[in-house]
Amino acid sequence: MNKDLRIVFMGTPEFAVAALESLLQEGWNVVAVVTAMDKPQGRGRKPKPSAVKACALQHNIPILQPPNLKSEAFLAELKAYRADLQVVVAFRMLPELVWSMPPKGTFNLHASLLPDYRGAAPINWVLINGEEKTGVTTFFLQHEIDTGNILFQEEEPIHPEDNAGSLYQRLMEKGARLVVRTVEAIASGNVEPKAQDHNKVRHQAPKIFRETCEIDWAQPATTIHQLVKGLSPYPGARCDLNGRSCKIYRTAVVKEEDTSLRAGEFETDNKTYIHFQTAKGLLALLELQVEGKRRMEVQEYLRGNRL
Template identity: 70%
Template sequence: MNKDLRIVFMGTPEFAVASLELLVREGWNVVAVVTAQDKPQGRGRQAKPSPVKAFAEAHQLPVLQPPNLKSEAFLETLRDFRADLQVVVAFRMLPEVVWSMPEKGTFNLHASLLPDYRGAAPINWVLMNGESKTGLTTFFLQQEIDTGSILFQEEEAILPEDNAGTLHDRLMHKGASLVLRTVAGIASGNVRPQPQDSSRAIHTAPKIHKETCEIDWNQPARQLHNQIRGLSPYPGAWCRLGTTTCKLYHSHLVEQTKEALKPGEFSTDYKTYLHFQTGKGLLAITDLQLAGKKRMDISAFLRGNAATLQTLRVQ
């Protein structure tokens, strides 16, 4: 195995840091890191580095932050690093002039069992669709997104209590090990890329938008429960509650009561439970956040909002 293999790593969020950290810790020759530009964050709107940049700088790795991946200045700098291999984890779409540059190619880590759940948000969508398993795939990049030849895959069970946050964290660490295995396989020549069977691309995983997150109480309770867990803790499913909006972070299914409610109406004892009627069944909300307020468990929420909820029930 040749650990002198020159690697350029491309990634931005925390999900990518685990892979970069493991490559560095295991002694692989990461010669440069490409990541997003610093973005204004917080109340002061001060520019802050991406998690990948923060890690790279802490380990004295050269960092590139191109505003344009096709600019000649960036391409010239990238060529100067003479990469044998490029590793991509949670980064934007690359132009062919970039992914075709290294002799040994460019591979990507994707958080699903490709070809199923191609797209930007596979972790969210497998949960929203109520899947019982998902996984990870490394594959060589080609022109169409998420369609290149598969290198390695690993399955991961989805637990009933999982949300997007817990599944993200497990896949992040398991994905780092898969990246390490893939780099080692490519370095030793022990890989057999397999073309994707597009007939198995049953689901897609498009980017999450605000309308994706809105609760439609006419839908069945189980579907809404999966929507909530698939969007928790970020960006968060939401509904309208009176004149304000409310984010919903945790729920569970409950047996139907005899009370006649229409979808979107709720029952509560103002102390311990808040049950919403859906198109089929009741859904208990146990963790939520009113716009402009702190996130609260259901008991704290009911203590502070009993008067408002009484008004809403009268309407």
């Protein structure tokens, strides 16, 4: 197998780092990295590099951070690297001028079993919707986002105790291995891309906005429990508690049947539990973070706060 294949890697967050590290560990020739521009963070608003940029710096890989993916300067610089193949993991939508540049194409890693859960937040939405399995997919890029011909897929079971953080970790590791497998297959000419069956699209996975995170107590307890798992640890499901905004990280369905409380009302012994009435059933808050405070177990919260 020819590992001299010239690869340009495109990605930004930690999820993409695992794939980049795996390619480097396997000896593939990553000639450049394209990532997001540094973003101001913290109190001092100092520019902070992306996780992928930090990884590229460690390995002395040339870095491109274009503000505009269609600019002539960026396109000329990218072309100068003479990539045979481009690998994309958790990056922006690419213009055709970019993804059509390498002779062996550009493929993307997506954290779902395409064509289901196309979009920016598949890991969150499979949990919010109560799915029992998900997976990772590699596919060649084409015009419409997440619609290109599929190269490889691998399934991953979703466990009852999973949240977005634990599922993210497993899919990141599984996805990294799938990226290496895909590069190996492309390099050896052993790929048979298959068109996606658009009739199998059951769900979309749009970006998570603040309104997505608001808990609606008029929903059943099971539905809210799934929402909390799908948004934990980030960005976090939200509700009001004692007149203050509160993020909820863990919950448990206590009762499926209703009580004398109305939806949105709660009961507590001010020592060990807070139970919210929902449209169907009681939901226990187990771990939370009140605005301006640190994250804590509900028992610790109740020791310092009377409801």
